[in-house]
Amino acid sequence: MTALWPFVRAERLALLADLEPLAADAWEQPSLCAGWTVHDVLAHLVDVARTSVPRFVLTMARARFDFDRQNQDGVDRERGATPAETLERWRAVVDLRRSPPAPRVTRLVEEIVHGEDVRRPLGIARAYDPGAVADAFGWQVRTSEAMGGTRQTVSGLTLAATDADLVHGDGPRVEGRALDLLLVSAGRTVVLDDLAGPGVSTLRERFAARG
Incomplete structure (x- = not known):
């Protein structure tokens, strides 16, 4: 780590x-x-x-x-x-x-x-350490919603980074920058517009259902 x-x-x-x-x-x-x-x-x-x-x-x-x-x-x-x-x-x-x-x-x-x-x-941009982003993402997608993660929300989907060797899950793909995948795994739905792939619509529906 x-x-x-x-x-x-x-x-x-x-x-x-x-x-x-x-x-x-x-x-x-x-x-x-x-x-x-x-x-x-x-x-x-x-x-x-x-x-x-x-x-x-x-x-x-x-x-x-x-x-x-x-x-x-x-x-x-x-x-x-x-x-x-x-x-x-x-x-x-x-x-x-x-x-x-x-x-x-x-x-x-x-x-x-x-x-x-x-x-x-x-409007401030920062380039974070890629290893730290990957470690944080790996924790978030394996942690339950009750503890602040998105394990159930991303279940059955493949989240794949376009700028790093970072892939999680199996199913319809959700693609985007590793940082954006981390943010969506932390419940920041504003980044959904920056993601692509057939799994994005499923993610939107699941977040909407969470309220």
């Missing part, structure tokens, strides 16, 4: 560099993460970077074991009064090596997918 913490640190610094020049109104741009702005997503990333196993257990208990509520509590806690304040909090966690009780590959998913959640609406 991709060397985890050096990758995470590099991605945190890259996101910091991309967000520092933003105009004030860009921070309120809706992200790809439903219901959250660009500012909200960065606050979430700060919260996750600070989350150790004991902190995760404590915050989950306070949220009455509602994962969505726990995430929103984290955004509310770490979102500064201004974007500059949140950026300073992000800068302060760049070197942290903490993780909630989840497989470490999920840290790759977190950095790449949330990185795209803010970059795409802002």
